Each structure stands twice: as C-alpha cells, then as structure tokens.
Amino acid sequence: MAGKHRARQEQRVSEIVPGLFTAASIRHDDNDRFGGKTTWRIAPAYLIPNLGTKLKASYGTGFKAPSLTQLFVSFPAFNFFANPDLQPEESEGYDFGFEQPLMGERLRFGATYFHNDIKNLINANATFTSLENVGQATTQGVETFISVAVTDRFKVRGDYTYTDAVDDTTGLELLRRPKHKASVTASWLPTDRLSFSATALYVGSQVDGNRSFSIQRLEADPYFVVNLAANYDAGKGVMLFVRIDNVFDERYENPTGFQRPGFGVFGGASFTWGPTSPQRSEANDKTQLTRAEKETTK
Template sequence: MRSISVLALVAALPALASPGFALAADTLDDATAVDQIVVTAGRADDKLSEVPVSMTVITAQALRQHQAVVISDLLSRTPGVTVTRNGGVGGTTQVRIRGAESDQTAVLIDGVKLNDPSATGGGYNFATLLAGDIDHIEVLRGPQSTLWGSQAIGGVVSMITKTPDGPLSGDATIEGGSRATAYGRVGVGAGGAWGGWRLAASSYTTAGISVFDDTLGGKEKDGYHNNAISGRVDLNVTDWATLDARVSYAAGRNEYDSSLPAPPYALGDTSDYGKTKELVSYVGARLSNFDGALNSRIGYAYTQTDRDNYDPTSSAPKTFDARGADNSLEYQGTWKITPIWRAVFGAETERSWFRTASPSFSSVVTRHATGMDSVYGQLQAKPVEGLTLTGGVRYDDHDTFGSATTYQAGAAWTPNAGATVIRANYGEGFKAPSLYQLYSDYGNTSLNPEEAKSWDIGVEHSILEGRARGSITYFDRKTTNQIDFVSNNTPPNFGGYANIAKAKSKGVEVEGSFDVNSLLTLSANYTSMDAVNKSAGSNYGKDLPRRAGETASADAQVSLPNGLTAGVTMQYVGHSFDTIANTRRLKSYVVTDVRIAYPINDTFELYGRVENLFDQDYETIYKYGTPGRGAFAGVRAKF
C-alpha cells in the first residue's frame, strides 16, 4: 500500500477520530443518514443499513449546498472515484471507479443505461452531463453486473431525477461568473392521486479556457455551450397499475484543440469544434398484484448519441461523424415472498447499432448492429434481526461473443441497533466488447467479454447519537480479458483489438463526519489505492495511467439561524502517470472551493462561490489545461 501523505491524513482525520470504522455507505453531506432508502443497490427499495455493497449517496441537499452545475466535479470528491477531462467544461470527461477503465462504469438516469455504442469502448462521456433536474445520485463501487449487466466492472453511477408531487410548483436558477459563464435552469410540475408531471430546461455557456495548457503556450480560449430539456409523466390508471414516460435531450457544442500539422504533430491551438446530441427516452408500466406482494415493471428504453467533429480550416470541414443507438425491452419483478424473503428477478433484451465515418479522410462508412439477451435474479433474506443476506446470478447471451454468467453474494449486519454496520460483499462484473472493437477496421469478432471478480469488507460505527460516524472499507478487484489494441507491421490497419490486458486494483476507503453542533458539520474521505497493470510484458506491475494512488476530500459546512450557509471544500489528488509505461508523471494537487448562500425570503435565495480559490495550476491529462480561479454568483427561486 502507498505511503499516506500528510495532507491526505489531515483530510481523513474526522473519520479516523471515530472509534469504529465501516464500509463506505455514507451520504456526501450527511453521513448520519444511514437508514435512508436507496434503490440502485438491489433494484428495489432498501434501507442503506441493509445494503451489502459499498456506496455513496449524493443527496438533493448536497447538490444544493455545493451549488452543483457540473456533475463530474461532484463525483470526483467521492471515495474511490477519479475524474480526468480534456480541458475545461465540455471536454471529454472520464470517470473511473476504483481504478477501473472509464468505459467500465455503468451510468444510469432513472434506471435507463446511458452509453454511446459508437464510442471506441462503448462507454459514457460525462462532458454533457450537468445538474439539470437531477434530484440525487447513488454511486455503487465494485462490480455490479449481476443486476446491472455489461460495463459495471468498476461500479455504477445512478442519477434519479425530481419526482412530481403536490400542487403546481416550480424552481429556477440563474447564475453567471468568470470566463463569461452563464447558467440557467427552470423546472415546473405537479402531482396528486392521479399521478404527476414535470418539465425542466437548462442552458449553459462559457468562453472556457484553452484546451492546450496555457502554461505550455495555449492562448486561444475554447468555449462550450449546452442546452437541455426533460419531461416526465406518471399516470395512476388504477390502484394497481401506473403508466410512466420520460424523455430528456441535450445538445452541446465544444471547441477543442487537436494536433497541429507536421511538424510537430503535437497538441496546439486549433479551431476544431464538436457537436454532441444525446436523447434518452423511456415508457413503461408498473403493476402491483397480490396485495402488493408482487410488483412488476415492464419498460422500453431508447437512447441515441450523435457526435460530429469539424475542422473549419479543412477543405472538407467535417472530420468525424458518429451515431450510436440502443434499444432495450425489460421486465422486472419484486416479490416479497415472506417478511424474511424477497426476490428481485427480470429479463432484458437489448439491441445496439452504430455508424461511424471520417468524411475528410475517407468515403468509407462503418455500420453494424448486435444484440444481447439477459436474465437475472437476486434473493434477499433476513433470517435474524439485524442480518441481511443477498445472493444473485445473471446470464447474458450476446450475438457475437456468446454467453457470460456473473454472481454476487453479500451480507450486512447491524449487531447493536444500527450504531455499527458490518458489510461484506463479493461481486463479479463483465463488459461486452464494444461495436467498434468488434466491427470497425480494427475489430475482432473473436473477442471475449472483459471480466472482473472483486470483494470488499468493512465496518461502520457511530457515536454521540449518530452525530459522529466513521467508516473504513478494504477492496480487491482482479480484471481479466481486458481488450487492448495490438500493434503490428501489417498494413493497412497495422494492428487490431485483442483480449490481452489484465489489471488489479486494491485499496482502502476511509470516511467520516461529525456534527460538531447545530451550526457546524465536518466531513471527509480518503482513498489509498494500488491500480496496477498485470499484463505480460514490459509494463507489468506499473501503475495504470491517470489513476491517482491517493485522493481525499474534506468539507466544512456552517448553517446559521438566520438561514445563511457557508462552506469550504478541499480536494487532494495525489500524483499519477499519464502513460502506460509510467514515463510521464502528473504532479499531485489541492483544489479549494468556498461557497455562501443566503435566503432573502421564502422565495428567493442568493448564493455565490469561488472555485479553485488559490488558483492551483494542475493537469489531469498531460498538456491539457484546467480552470484556474473562478467566481460565480446567482439567485435561486422556488414558486
């Protein structure tokens, strides 16, 4: 295990000060809320204290207190999560959980999986994901494929949008600040015994920073613009049947820097830009039978991502054109067999399609489709008071690579009425080869799925009637059959994809919080992780690129009786390597943010924040810039 830096130790002190430790299952803003209801871990309503998997909940209160706009920034402060971005807001954004690849993270919004079938690894780019109408986020760490299928090797990021409830009401936000940044959003909805509806829209624009790091000579600012709209309707047809439909659409335009012409074929200021459009839609029915003992859901989801890149200086300006679409039909049942036994089971059929082209270089258009059928089941038992056991299995049958079977087993035990929670979990994950890896010019239809096996164990303890809580988790994951590009000297492609890579990740996550009094709350987390390459060859045993061995975050929140709130967050990211051979080192850094908010009356609230208060200069990717100090202010309203 890596040596622990002084700064990381300071950040972790609130957790270490607690007399006990536990699995990372705390909320970002209120670690004492151990028995809140979560839905992602078991695909059903569960008390957090009965969940065996390691997870963090970013609540609606945390989103509001931290004045969240860019979701990936908030995720980067949670245990075991690292984020890299090609430049400023809008640049390609990769989220890695416990050292896994970015495309090994399953990303959901209201249960619908988000991924881009046209992307090289088929993963999700967090660049266009803004806070919008998101109510809260559940982050699961460790392989979760038994319930969530392909891509859930590192974990799951599940976002749940706001639910319409009560009479007609709404909320709105508008803010502006550094780098000519402006952000506005509005949401309105209503609900009652008949069901509910909600509509929301947002717009974000910024002049940005130079994607090519300004410390290396980057001068041209690369801006970003994003517009999004979403809506949902829930209709209670009878007392046992509900229909629901949801749709969201986001369109972004990001300017970026690419390689200059020869010489030097190196990153520099260019006028390139890209356009991205993302559509997510779902329609389904929920049924309740046998006096609520059996709850069923039947749903159809369709997602589509369109990406186009342009070079205005080229005679053929469009340099890249990609479209990926995913259709899925699923059934899920939740059966409360007895007060002791519960079963969650389901079946899914998924069909994915992609098309890519590089019009400025070739007239060739690559397109292909594939499908996968799946069945899964998980059984939960509560044989004695305070003990929850789970076990599950999943079977997937892919059109190309064949079948994959994954298993999960876990336990959560509260021996003393909730003051202590002990958790242990074993999980398996897999990731199907992407369409690009299977069918592009570099594709290989003989690829097998990537596979992972992982276990973690931890204990959580609280004192002072829940005011102080500490936790510690140890995790260990091995990933095999990872897909990597193999170079050779054979034209025209000079290589292709193969299952040649292996990786291992292990580490410790420490969390804690302390409600000092009614005015002050302290919280912190610290992760020490070894994520290493286990592939045969010269890079065996070296750190996986862009995974910091140490990360930490510490937060202080003040809430005064007059409604004024203020806070400070310090985030530490240890050094990492930018290359697989570990020849280029990215230095460690600390970023400090401060914030304040004050309610004028019951309707309006003023707020402001300063990001990167001390103007820290750092890189998450070599040669790519990151935002310096920025100040932002706005007003929020509810009506």
C-alpha cells in the same frame, strides 16, 4: 456495428437472523456485439448489539462492454484514435470493512479493504494515443472516512483512499490511478432552503502516458483544489445555484498534457416539475461538490 445492449437486474435484501442482513443481486447483460453475460453480487452485513458497530463485506463479479465512443470515435486533432477491437472488461472482487457510530451517531468512522481482479481492463496505452485491453490487472486498497455532525445543520466529512493498481502482465502501475486521494467536505444549511458547501480535494502523484513521446511513462504531479457551492430552493420547482471552482486557481493537468480549468465562477437556475423538498437542495449541492473528484477518473 456495435448493436444494442440490454440488461436486466434482480435484487433481494433479507434479514437472516436479528442483526444479520444480506443483499444479493444478479444481472444479465445481452450485447449484440459481445453476447450475453451473467454477473452476481452478495453483500452480508452484521450489526453488533449495543455497540452499533456495522461489519460488512461483499463478493461478486462484473462485466462492462466498451462504449460506442471507445470503439468508434476518434479525435485526430488530439492524436487520439478509437479502437474497434476492444473487448469487454470482466472482473471478480471482494471487500470487507466496518462502520462505527459514536456520540449518539454524531460521529461516525469506518474503513473498507477492497480487492479486484480484472480481465481485459480498458485503459489508455502508453503513449495515450488510443485505448487498449490490459490482459490481467489487479486493483486493491483501503477506503476510510470520518464524519462529524457538529450541529444538526453543520456537518464535516473526510475521506481517504489508498489504491494499488498493477498490470499483472508487465508488473507496472496502471496509468492514471493515484495511490493517494483525500477530500474534506463541510456543509451548512442555515435554513431549510439555503445551503453552503466547501470541498478540498487532494490527488497524489500518478503514472501517466507522455505526450511528448520522449519517454513512454512519467509521473504526473499531485494537485490540490478547493471548490465552493451554494444552493437556494426558491420554491415551485426553482433551484438557484452559485459555485466557485478551483478557488486558489491551482494549475494542474489531468490527464498529462491537458490543462484543467483554473478559477471559475458559475451560476444559474434549474427547474423541476413536481414536489420539491429541502433534501433536494442538499443533494444538488453534493453533486456540484463531487465534480472535481470525478475529473480524476476520466
């Protein structure tokens, strides 16, 4: 049996001297199957006077127990089986970077380098028939962004991530970790209640398992998708939404062997008890727009 999983976390943010801040956190996980594990993270940041430049860094450890689905749920119809012998992931990593505002903060850009050493990484096996632990893996790369507030109601943001992910035991690339990933998002709020957004997402080629079993590994093709979304806050907790996924009906597989949905139009309403605000509309919009990006990590 997997048993229960309990966690407790404490965090403190302090200003050591003017302009120098630090955030420190500690977390303890107690799992009936895997025992207890304490992890921590410290993240200092410094604001350079007059320039507005933010220098930031972090260092910490991590722990992630396998889920019940990963341990015990199989899908025989898809030739995919659970692995009850999976062990928890443990990691140690750091990052450092900067953010720079310009033009009265209407323009902002930044970059961050990251490096993670992971023990027992949970990853699909070469034939994608089950999950396995990778004894030792390293992921490292660079994240960059630039955002522009064209007006108070129209904003554009671009993101790019380069990732190098390697199984340190074999020296091979980890499955389904694209080296290149980029997105551009534009958001427009013509009124406090109405918002429109568009996201263009590019995911580069990546190594994946081969379901035909002719070879164990293959290179999956890159893909490019565009999604649109609109939200209207009708008041009294009622939010109306419409979204168009995969506007250009891009045909792609993620993971290999699983065709992703083509062009689709969706609409509906959500109901929320309690006070509403214009910011909720924008937050809901962002949730819709990140859907395609999340698909790439499944």
